[in-house]
């Protein structure tokens with residue numbers, strides 16, 4: 113199994129499979145569906161391992177995801193374990209990490225399908241259980257995200273893309289898609305950012321009232337991927353355009369009232385009107401249009417009303433059935449039974465080794481003047497340019513964070529000053545060598561004060577100088593905190609997890625678990641620096 117391309121893999125987000133791997137999943141599913149519909153022998157698609165345990169860990173309600181995975185596991189002939197969160201020791205405050213550790217021991221190898229309100233759970237469990245599985249000499253378990261809060265629903269995305277491919281007769285060159293409904297809370301539409309990338313050219317029309325519009329960072333990601341994105345506030349507005357600008361593939365989501373605060377809930381009927389398809393709209397869409405929906409539809413106020421069920425617009429029934437097929441194949445892949453014939457690029461392993469401590473040549477500028485409140489050091493260390501260009505208030509916070517993290521509880525001085533060159537604000541900490549300076553970990557310093565310089569002073573002159581850029585990964589430091597309260601790293605959830613951030617190309621820090629983007633300042637828990 114060690115060199116199998118998919119065995120033991122976790123699928124927390126769509127991106128956990130490369131586009132080539134996603135394409136493999138779709139073409140294998142097509143092969144399977146065709147064989148099944150023709151009544152052919154399906155043995156070649158089965159896992160055939162009764163010692164493989166499939167655990168359905170659903171901590172939020174589900175019909176389709178849970179039942180399609182349950183039936184997929186039965187198709188494969190594996191053990192199927194239905195974990196009942198409502199009657200488990202969760203009610204006695206046991207944490208999820210302990211629970212999964214225990215379940216791991218009940219089968220020779222394991223696949224966990226997890227649905228939760230908490231975001232980033234599978235990514236956390238992937239790392240936490242890798243260490244534990246190695247310790248007890250078990251194979252790495254797979255974790256498949258069955259929907260985590262507002263974040264992602266990758267297996268729904270796989271079945272959606274499979275259904276779109278069927279609609280366009282497997283022509284991957286272009287797709288024009290309208291996303292309609294609650295684009296703010298709907299995780300299935302968030303997963304589209306990655307899933308639609310299998311098409312060569314992508315045009316996405318976002319149809320939602322402003323208050324429940326697609327979160328801006330997803331729109332930015334779509335544009336970065338080269339998607340053409342157009343925004344409309346209602347179906348009425350969308351259909352007011354010339355017909356050739358209207359998509360033939362529509363993807364609806366329901367209003368997620370249960371995730372809305374009181375203020376938004378009060379506007380629910382207004383939102384519903386804007387994103388519900390009306391009878392008199394029918395002549396305004398192309399004849400061969402298909403509507404899709406992850407389901408469930410709201411039984412009383414569906415955004416795709418029931419009168420459309422028997423029309424040719426109905427793509428959602430077949431889409432729902434495709435969930436069973438795609439999940440059978442995905443399960444076979446991560447179990448190591450399917451995929452030996454995969455050719456193409458695998459998902460690249462995460463890399464965090466950008467250089468971020470750079471030696472700077474020393475340039476003598478003669479003697480500096482005394483500054484207000486801080487004396488030049490003759491021997492010691494000066495950390496300069498802390499938070500350069502930021503507001504003094506933010507620079508003070510960075511100074512406090514640096515002092516706390518590096519334990520600078522000694523005779524020393526610090527302050528916020530104007531830079532001599534351009535009068536921008538910056539922070540300085542100076543540490544005289546007469547004091548026992550604790551070892552300075554430059555990674556920690558870079559994390560707390562990126563852009564600062566670290567100067568070693570001897571005989572009043574700078575002898576060594578390093579410029580610290582933003583590190584590619586910031587983790588395991590006191591005072592970090594993901595701002596998403598539903599993230600698995602939130603300390604209030606009492607999991608043994610920790611904040612972990614990855615820097616993006618635009619110098620944002622994305623939580624490795626829930627993928628919430630943060631500016632650099634936002635990754636620090638400001639309550640700790642006060």
Ligand code: CP
Pocket residue numbers: 173174175176177178259268406407408
């Ligand atoms: N589409 C979907 O996730 O449905 P369930 O909530 O029924 O699993």
